[in-house]
Amino acid sequence: MKAEDELFFNDDPRLSKGFLPVAYSQEIDESLKVFEVLSNEFVLTRINGTVHAYLDRCPHRRARLSLGHCEDGVITCAYHGWRFNAKGSCIEIPALPQGPISEKAKLTVPYRVVEKFGVVFIALERPVAPPPEVKEADLSDFLEGTIAPFEERVSVGLMADNFLDVAHFPFVHRSTFGDSTDDSKAEFQVTRKDHGFEAIYEHWFINREDPLAASGLRPLRQRRRLTYRYFAPLSLTLTIDFLDSGGRNVIGFFLCPSSRDKARVLSKLWRNDLTEESFMKEAVAFEEKIIEEDLLVQRSYRELALPLNPSAELHTTADRVTTTFRRVLKEFLEA
Ligand code: FES
Ligand SMILES: [Fe+2]
CATH class of the missing domain: 3.90.380.10 (Naphthalene 1,2-dioxygenase Alpha Subunit; Chain A, domain 1)
Structure with missing residues (x-):
């Protein structure tokens, strides 16, 4: 392998299998905050004390989720008002009051989010190494x-x-x-x-x-x-x-x-x-x-x-x- 083939860039997709530091705990509240990780934007919010992360894209017409808001553990998209629970499942489509709601109507979530010693870490895929210790x-x-x-x-x-x-x-x-x-x-x-x-x-x-x-x-x-x-x-x-x-x-x-x-x-x-x-x-x-x-x-x-x-x-x-x-x-x- 040539030396130039082995350069490690910030957007190396293999980083997806590690716990990546994203934010301080104190930065995450009930609002929807956007952080870029490996060239993808994620919305971070705190629901009942726990930090959750979602890709900043509504599954409906791909509007930015961060334009919406989070209240009582429910995230509402600003475009057509679809509502999602903390797990990312759609629980309400205002234009379709009788349903049904497709199982595919889900927000994209990373594999895991952990909060340790005041830092929020995200693993986009199944991690091969544990988060750090202090x-x-x-x-x-x-x-x-x-x-x-x-x-x-x-x-x-x-x-x-x-x-x-x-x-x-x-x-x-x-x-x-x-x-x-x-x-x-x-x-x-x-x-x-x-x-x-x-x-x-x-x-x-x-x-x-x-x-x-x-x-x-x-x-x-x-x-x-x-x-x-x-x-x-x-x-x-x-x-x-x-x-x-x-x-x-x-x-x-x-x-x-x-x-x-x-x-x-x-x-x-x-x-x-x-x-x-x-x-x-x-x-x-x-x-x-x-x-x-x-x-x-x-x-x-x-x-x-x-x-x-x-x-x-x-x-x-x-x-x-x-x-x-x-x-x-x-x-x-x-x-
Ligand atoms: S794009 Fe989000 S509800 Fe339509
Ligand atoms: Fe130094």
Whole structure:
């Protein structure tokens, strides 16, 4: 197979068999909101507390369902007033008051919709891998932060690759957290999981946020453990454990493949080292700044695709985590 045949684009139809992040829970209420997933538009709404998704197209004359409304668990099309229940079955056709209603009068629904740790995931077909896990989301000592969702002309594959990459820190993030004096090689221990992996790396760093270090009660130079987790196809987390000062930060990164040229990006934080909500606001603002730095590179790609053929790029031993990512994603797509 030629290298150019193995490019992973946002609209790869094989993504249909994975749980795809689409929206934050807080974005979905009883109104009909439209989200694009793999170049199809879906209407998301909340009925009796549960998120439901439907293709944004009425089966009658294919009008946009999102022009209608949802009330008391019933969705009404704005064109001829057909009414559908939460399962998507038509329960009333105003122009045909005596019926019958064809069994085919149904809204198109994805295979599954799940809501986990404040994120809504959709599997368009039977999923081959489970949705991701963030166990800290259920722990009461963790505060939660949410980065404003955004849509960009970026590749979900390249964005995931960038999230797992540490070699760009001193360059792309030199004005935020990149430490250009750290010349150690990041030796990650990589463990394969079903449809994912875990990569762990412990290193020394300068902890400028530790008040005890600032007052001289603890050394400024401290140990930190980074744990990257990848959940195929498009969910990732980074857990940072501060081994000397204590505390854990988790960054979740969830990518929605909207269309060939567009992605929707969601990111959440969970931290147990913050005493006040206002500190979480600062942490969210800082994270948004970091993402903005990454976007300078990400937006600039001419071709929005991640090469899955190893010969298409030049890899070094320092790229072990991101080469593993390519391999696991490829296996998922071919499963
Ligand atoms: S197009 Fe929806 S009811 Fe006719
Ligand atoms: Fe980055």
